[in-house]
Amino acid sequence: MSTLLRTALYDWHLAQGARIVPFAGWAMPLQYEGIVAEHLAVRKEAGMFDISHMGRLRCRGAGATQLLDSVCTNAIAPMQAGQVRYSLLCHERGGVLDDVLVYRWAEEEYSLVVNAANRDKVLAWLEQHRRSAAVQIQDETLATAMVAVQGPAAAAAVADLFADDLRRLKYYFACRTWCGSTAVWASRTGYTGEDGFEIVLPAEAALELWERLRGRGVKPCGLGARDTLRLEAGMPLYGHELTEEINPIQAGLAWAVKFSKGDFIGRSALEQARQDRTLPVRVGLEIEGRRAARRGHRVLSAEGQAVGTVTSGSFCPYLELSLAMAYVMPDSAAVGTPLQIELPGAFLRAAVVPLPFYKRTPAG
Amino acid sequence: MHNPPDLRYTPTHEWVRWDGELATVGITRFAVEQLTEPTYLELPALGSTVEAGKPFGVIESVKSTSDLYAPLSGVVAERNSELLDDPASGRKGNLALILEDPFGRGWLIKIRPQPPVSLEHLLTAEQYEAQLAAEGH
Numbered sequence: 001m002s003t004l005l006r007t008a009l010y011d012w013h014l015a016q017g018a019r020i021v022p023f024a025g026w027a028m029p030l031q032y033e034g035i036v037a038e039h040l041a042v043r044k045e046a047g048m049f050d051i052s053h054m055g056r057l058r059c060r061g062a063g064a065t066q067l068l069d070s071v072c073t074n075a076i077a078p079m080q081a082g083q084v085r086y087s088l089l090c091h092e093r094g095g096v097l098d099d100v101l102v103y104r105w106a107e108e109e110y111s112l113v114v115n116a117a118n119r120d121k122v123l124a125w126l127e128q129h130r131r132s133a134a135v136q137i138q139d140e141t142l143a144t145a146m147v148a149v150q151g152p153a154a155a156a157a158v159a160d161l162f163a164d165d166l167r168r169l170k171y172y173f174a175c176r177t178w179c180g181s182t183a184v185w186a187s188r189t190g191y192t193g194e195d196g197f198e199i200v201l202p203a204e205a206a207l208e209l210w211e212r213l214r215g216r217g218v219k220p221c222g223l224g225a226r227d228t229l230r231l232e233a234g235m236p237l238y239g240h241e242l243t244e245e246i247n248p249i250q251a252g253l254a255w256a257v258k259f260s261k262g263d264f265i266g267r268s269a270l271e272q273a274r275q276d277r278t279l280p281v282r283v284g285l286e287i288e289g290r291r292a293a294r295r296g297h298r299v300l301s302a303e304g305q306a307v308g309t310v311t312s313g314s315f316c317p318y319l320e321l322s323l324a325m326a327y328v329m330p331d332s333a334a335v336g337t338p339l340q341i342e343l344p345g346a347f348l349r350a351a352v353v354p355l356p357f358y359k360r361t362p363a364g
Numbered sequence: 365m366h367n368p369p370d371l372r373y374t375p376t377h378e379w380v381r382w383d384g385e386l387a388t389v390g391i392t393r394f395a396v397e398q399l400t401e402p403t404y405l406e407l408p409a410l411g412s413t414v415e416a417g418k419p420f421g422v423i424e425s426v427k428s429t430s431d432l433y434a435p436l437s438g439v440v441a442e443r444n445s446e447l448l449d450d451p452a453s454g455r456k457g458n459l460a461l462i463l464e465d466p467f468g469r470g471w472l473i474k475i476r477p478q479p480p481v482s483l484e485h486l487l488t489a490e491q492y493e494a495q496l497a498a499e500g501h
Contacts (some may be wrong), residue, residue, distance in 0.1 A: 035427060249391040290404040290424075292403070292426075
């Protein structure tokens with residue numbers, strides 16, 4: 001693991017006995033106490049994740065808005081300062097290069113949070129499509145750290161830690177503020193299906209914030225729980241539900257594709273995809289019993305015809321159900337359709353159910 | 365790693381305890397830690413036969429699915445009922461025992477070897493630990 005990148009919290013993870021695994025070129029904590037306990041902490045109270053491996057790119061200067069609107073499927077120009085938007089970056093054939101969060105800070109100033117595995121690809125893509133020399137693209141990943149605080153108690157946990165009260169942030173909004181004398185940015189976003197915040201700060205300040213959150217009873221959670229939480233919340237994961245061979249329409253992400261905004265890379269392919277009823281689409285599956293379907297397992301119709309492939313699956317700790325996401329042919333995608341999963345040596349009965357599997361009850 | 369010296373091991377992380385009549389089989393602490401918390405266990409029926417080196421069951425966690433490999437051939441003489449759901453009483457099996465006490469209460473099955481064999485083909489604790497070290501654990 002000597003060639004792996006380490007986050008600013010790596011030594012802390014080691015000292016806490018976290019199990020470290022390689023992930024997208026980084027040495028990351030898979031779990032501390034255990035995936036199930038960490039998963040339940042996020043659903044019932046609050047957990048925190050070191051997500052410093054996510055790529056953080058700054059894009060600014062005259063032409064930044066035009067550049068991002070040309071590479072993003074979602075509409076960038078109408079965003080308000082302080083707003084965050086989920087978007088896909090697609091290639092000309094409509095396949096997904098990455099799914100990203102775009103933060104708008106000012107007229108021509110943005111941050112992008114991208115998947116760790118796609119950081120170099122996205123950087124190169126932005127450079128390639130930059131038409132103006134005035135647009136600066138900086139990779140701030142290694143100089144910064146990123147921490148997610150998630151769960152019903154997340155808002156209480158971050159109260160008065162920052163110069164601005166993050167509890168006043170609306171969902172999918174961000175602010176630049178201070179943690180003591182440290183400049184940070186924070187958003188009301190996350191990847192668990194819970195209320196929560198994602199905070200970016202200089203790498204050298206990460207440990208102090210982490211310890212202060214710990215002092216407020218926020219449980220450290222690893223990538224294991226992050227994966228089961230996002231699965232339960234029906235959120236796609238790049239490399240599983242999203243790839244360069246899959247378009248956002250199939251993935252059920254048409255809401256993040258704004259045909260009304262004008263031209264963007266992949267637009268004409270996606271307009272065709274919208275009419276195409278022959279491509280497999282993403283569905284949620286509930287499986288009978290406790291056995292899990294895993295990525296790559298075949299999905300069969302009730303009659304035994306191959307109709308698709310599982311992309312993610314696990315026994316989900318909060319709902320206590322075996323759940324999976326899969327791509328299946330459109331005529332097998334209706335909610336309620338009975339299907340089977342083919343495992344080595346076994347067939348599991350499954351049914352199409354609505355996504356997300358888990359949806360939090362809004363507070364209040 | 366604290367693998368008990370009186371047990372024998374497979375390269376696939378099962379252990380065997382021999383009492384002269386039955387071979388008790390479980391998975392090592394290393395295996396269960398790799399797996400994380402067990403969520404599903406499938407064991408062969410009483411009286412069924414298992415074959416050395418072939419899968420006899422499946423164990424799953426929230427993270428992964430693993431086959432369980434028989435260390436020797438024989439007939440399944442016992443299954444650890446503490447681990448398994450009991451439909452008659454409605455009691456739910458306690459899979460956490462495998463994580464908490466993999467070499468003790470978390471045992472899986474007992475095999476009556478057929479034909480009778482020695483355990484000489486299986487790894488000693490020392491050899492097993494050497495294998496783990498060689499794999500970088």
